[in-house]
Amino acid sequence: MRANGLRELWAAGKGAINGWAQIPTGFAAEVMASQPWDSLTIDLQHGPVDYQRALEMLQAISHCAPTPLARVPWNEPGIIMKLLDAGAYGIICPMVNTREQAERFVQACRYPPRGYRSFGPTRALLYAGADYPAHANDTVIALAMIETAEAVDNLDAILDTPELDGVYIGPADLSQSCGGKERVDLTEPRMVAILDQILAGCQKRNLIAGIHCMSPAYAKGCLDKGYKLVTIQADGRLLAGACQQAIAAARGEGGQGKAGGPY
Amino acid sequence: MRANGLRELWAAGKGAINGWAQIPTGFAAEVMASQPWDSLTIDLQHGPVDYQRALEMLQAISHCAPTPLARVPWNEPGIIMKLLDAGAYGIICPMVNTREQAERFVQACRYPPRGYRSFGPTRALLYAGADYPAHANDTVIALAMIETAEAVDNLDAILDTPELDGVYIGPADLSQSCGGKERVDLTEPRMVAILDQILAGCQKRNLIAGIHCMSPAYAKGCLDKGYKLVTIQADGRLLAGACQQAIAAARGEGGQGKAGGPY
Amino acid sequence: MRANGLRELWAAGKGAINGWAQIPTGFAAEVMASQPWDSLTIDLQHGPVDYQRALEMLQAISHCAPTPLARVPWNEPGIIMKLLDAGAYGIICPMVNTREQAERFVQACRYPPRGYRSFGPTRALLYAGADYPAHANDTVIALAMIETAEAVDNLDAILDTPELDGVYIGPADLSQSCGGKERVDLTEPRMVAILDQILAGCQKRNLIAGIHCMSPAYAKGCLDKGYKLVTIQADGRLLAGACQQAIAAARGEGGQGKAGGPY
Amino acid sequence: MRANGLRELWAAGKGAINGWAQIPTGFAAEVMASQPWDSLTIDLQHGPVDYQRALEMLQAISHCAPTPLARVPWNEPGIIMKLLDAGAYGIICPMVNTREQAERFVQACRYPPRGYRSFGPTRALLYAGADYPAHANDTVIALAMIETAEAVDNLDAILDTPELDGVYIGPADLSQSCGGKERVDLTEPRMVAILDQILAGCQKRNLIAGIHCMSPAYAKGCLDKGYKLVTIQADGRLLAGACQQAIAAARGEGGQGKAGGPY
């Protein structure tokens, strides 16, 4: 079976830099996957991407190095299993707020007896190899998103869920849920304390801690702190920023791109 | 009829900065068209984009400010007319090497008696307004690509073509056709002389000169020289560059992104 | 943030005429949205439309006047949030039969602390503007469908749900659920009494009452009664009727189109 | 082989009423093909439809009664043959202005020795039956569009082209080409004379004369005159008209729908 590059990286004690793909077409995904990201997550929650486009994207990046992950729209077994059958090597599940939700999620990622994933890895066989059934349970990564105050309240119970590989923090939702604004790259002491609590909980259990970041500098700081998966922005936003910089430079408006619009 | 922003800009003596859309989906086009480009060209030649995706892209950007243009795959009336019917406000046509080819191209953009465009502006009516038929001939822009030695040999005849609005230089093809490498942002004196000749030919006839650029600085230089339409890279390449910079920064590899791969 | 035309209309005490889009393509949606409807609802429940096509449709109509709404296939947070992130300015949710279902629905439409909508308005920023996060909770419309006897039994509890903007009546389902046939434009006294009860419940609480109609005359009657959102048929049915009339006229078969088939 | 309903109708001396499909999706095509049209033409020229969507549409209407035709974007053998292979039972080709163009067109519709159509009726076998190769040359209909003054000048030569089944008049283009406006339902004596000349030329040779109409009444008049194929508007326009009528009625604005917009 084709190895999971993220698991290899983590086994070597390293952290991974993750790209975030929201542009719903194989070509953009392939451009993303040709850059030196360690993994690439196709975002079916807030990205304008549904299953069929996610499939196209997974197919388009199968010759590229980054490990393919997917974020599902919601904690539903149907779409989780469809994306695994399509060859995703890991699932990020939003809004996991309770132990029960965590179990529902991770067991959807595992074949019996470790879970209730249904058998039929139609495309995964083509991507991963004929021995996929034998190794899938140990290869596929299951990351639960911690992004509400309720999830923080239930943190230990969630982290103790068998088969869970780690968590992925959604800072904007977490901040809002804790009474703040929809910020990312959180620096408020109150929020930093929560992030540290989550990170420590993961490290204690040898679980992966991941987090969504905006600036590369913040992402670097997270890696230095011990996060094992840091995402920088998303494809659309990186593109928007690059446009704004290029246009400003061509207009002679100084090195700093002016805000070009809503995005 | 909805005005053509490029024509207004040019009437005011200004040059335009043009975005280049090759990612074949409405969302990426909409991200591009939400940045402060003056126009956005959907590239059906070297972009992995066909008509149906170009239509989606044109629809997705119709609420945005940049003027929508399209580059066709080849000098064929069928696709030229289909893109105009879809609401493109200008066509860039590759490989116009002779006066005859220039006439075949520009007349496909004009209704009789000024050309042979067939009547049926199905979606253009929705985008532009009910009076589209009355104003289309004066609104739609026709730009012929000058990108071969043969075209340079025939430059005056091409530039004298009635109804032609201007030219668009493809530097990589032009350089290769003149015996060089597939370079852009040309600085070889031999090639600069050719570019200057084309620009002068346009300026003499009050035609638009446009050019494809790689760096914002080169694009700025072209605007300063008198080009009226400068393109900076393409969406996929801007995205790739932004990724490389972000990843390098997150890895602490210095401010300059290392080359991430082929793109 | 781009204003919600329906809310403006309602604030002025007026009722809205709503188009119903089931043809799954941007072009048909754009044709619909170029007609003088006040709003246009993309129907993902009984329309042969899924998310990706709904996105195309929302993009295609963003330059048009009608306010974009969407009816979701079922009361599921994943698809509700995806459509809001795609720029829908209101959600119509089928089969809301209990207070608990109503809360699950409306809270999916609101960011914390008013609900549990996850943050990530990827395309909504492009459609609505950079200040979308600040105003979304007050802009987005949440309409629960009342279409079962159970819902009528629970009417007061449903209507008292915080954050609910109003209801939308599905007459065919309601009629069937109450032991009748799958009729619309209901005139049976028994059913009229139920409709009046729902309308009165809304008016008492200053909520919007909406209803799906077949004939323009019935829709007019509903507006006169105080409904604030009336839908007339659906795009496919309007098209079918227009064909039948035109063909009958061309055949000289009298002014009244004969039934052309099943639709 | 599945019979060609149009040929059967014509053999019985009857004229056909043709629907015009421009909405690029199988569902709209299926709605159209479920109405009592005799044939349905998928318009790849001015309709926002490309090959892949035309294929979907042809597949979606294969269980319906109307005979499937296609109008190609231009007189190019590649797309003509692809549509025939996809199961179209007739091709309408725009802008046939000379005998040479007519030959190029009709021979693309016929297998050797009657033409140069390439063999590979991939989907046509599924639609028409295993004996398609034996009967295709006599089943498929080839109609050349007469829509320029040049075509009128060359009328006899065009009509004498072997294998041509008839012509289809594009009134808007013809009017413009003859120095008028882009009108349909032509009543100017000058234009009526030209139409009559074309019709007479067809009748003399036992060829089919077809024409694009706007109003059902005009279409009826054409049938009465001897045209054998009359089209009424197009799906998008029929839909727009139906919307305008319905909205006006629901607003109490009188029986006549006010103009709703550009379409």
Place this chain on the structure above:
Amino acid sequence: MRANGLRELWAAGKGAINGWAQIPTGFAAEVMASQPWDSLTIDLQHGPVDYQRALEMLQAISHCAPTPLARVPWNEPGIIMKLLDAGAYGIICPMVNTREQAERFVQACRYPPRGYRSFGPTRALLYAGADYPAHANDTVIALAMIETAEAVDNLDAILDTPELDGVYIGPADLSQSCGGKERVDLTEPRMVAILDQILAGCQKRNLIAGIHCMSPAYAKGCLDKGYKLVTIQADGRLLAGACQQAIAAARGEGGQGKAGGPY
């Protein structure tokens, strides 16, 4: 209303051979539906197929003989109803493990008062005819998948569910759930006993028993035993096997195709 061929076959006491469509495009579905299968199931669970592609496939096969079924990704009313509205004449629902799940499933397939299916058979009217509403409840087939040990434990309760038409056995999941490997064409006595128990439970209640098979010989054996619906492999696997045989023969590697890869 168009008859349901499977019900006719079963009424005649015969068993049906079912094709399994996982290739997400109308053309492949049409090729499949042109072969002498009695029914064709579009697999939205393990097939890389979502709703929009399933719709295309249903449209493409509507002129073909096999009865169209669909397997849904999960037991969710939204997608079940959408597929019925799209014209599927039967639903196979995975992972029905309890009586409550069985009721939730089958009632989604029936209009009130026999279930809670929402009314709006948009495309089903075009496929089945105008009287679809009157006959749908007796025409549509609801088959619950029995594929876990839990389902076997609850077998009688599930089989006694009103409105259930029968079951469909997923051998790979059933085997895994019972502690075995993901095998099909089960021959272990332990598993055969379970299969026989399920078959007997169906036969006692005059319910349909269906099963997924790999080899035609096993399928034949199941028919002989009394199964009324047997599936052989899936389109992609049949294609892969045909390729391997053809290549081996062209290489002169003997009549038996060597394993070509993972599929």
Place this chain on the structure above:
Amino acid sequence: MRANGLRELWAAGKGAINGWAQIPTGFAAEVMASQPWDSLTIDLQHGPVDYQRALEMLQAISHCAPTPLARVPWNEPGIIMKLLDAGAYGIICPMVNTREQAERFVQACRYPPRGYRSFGPTRALLYAGADYPAHANDTVIALAMIETAEAVDNLDAILDTPELDGVYIGPADLSQSCGGKERVDLTEPRMVAILDQILAGCQKRNLIAGIHCMSPAYAKGCLDKGYKLVTIQADGRLLAGACQQAIAAARGEGGQGKAGGPY
């Protein structure tokens, strides 16, 4: 640059077995490309495949071993160049009947000074590597289809075309053009003589001779004769044959599948 497996095979004196992909979706292409074909040709001529689907297919098979080729719908530079930019490593061009047509074709596959291919290998860079521009002219394969009597008449002139890599014989068209039926696997002495003449012409010039076959046995015979590229049927037909065999076996109708229908 990623090597061209076909050129390596040919350099080793071996012949290649080529798959033929007509099912327009990435999944079917990936199934095909996971079988032990040496190359896989995406057929845009008689396959129901257009550019956008061909792009998806090329992306989906980029992690697989077979060399990707494409057959274009017609000898048009626009589509030839688009497919090369999409990463096709070879083009098969139909209906090359004259030296002039051969030159037009092959030069569209070569950058200056060896041809007139336009520069912009957008996706080819991602598939092949950053040094694609330097090696493309020597890597890309150009095969002209010989499939008319006219082409046979002009055989030497065509074969002498500089930059041509070889020919691909379309037996059905060739047979029809020579006055026969649309047969493949030709055994008539008259046709065999023509085939031998083409093969000899290629061998004399060290050009590749390819041919489309139906049966594996005929393909093997061609390899033995010295053909270097033999195709067996097409994906749809292989699938149809496998279905017919499986169904017949399950019905107990003997080992030989009865003809299941038109395909």
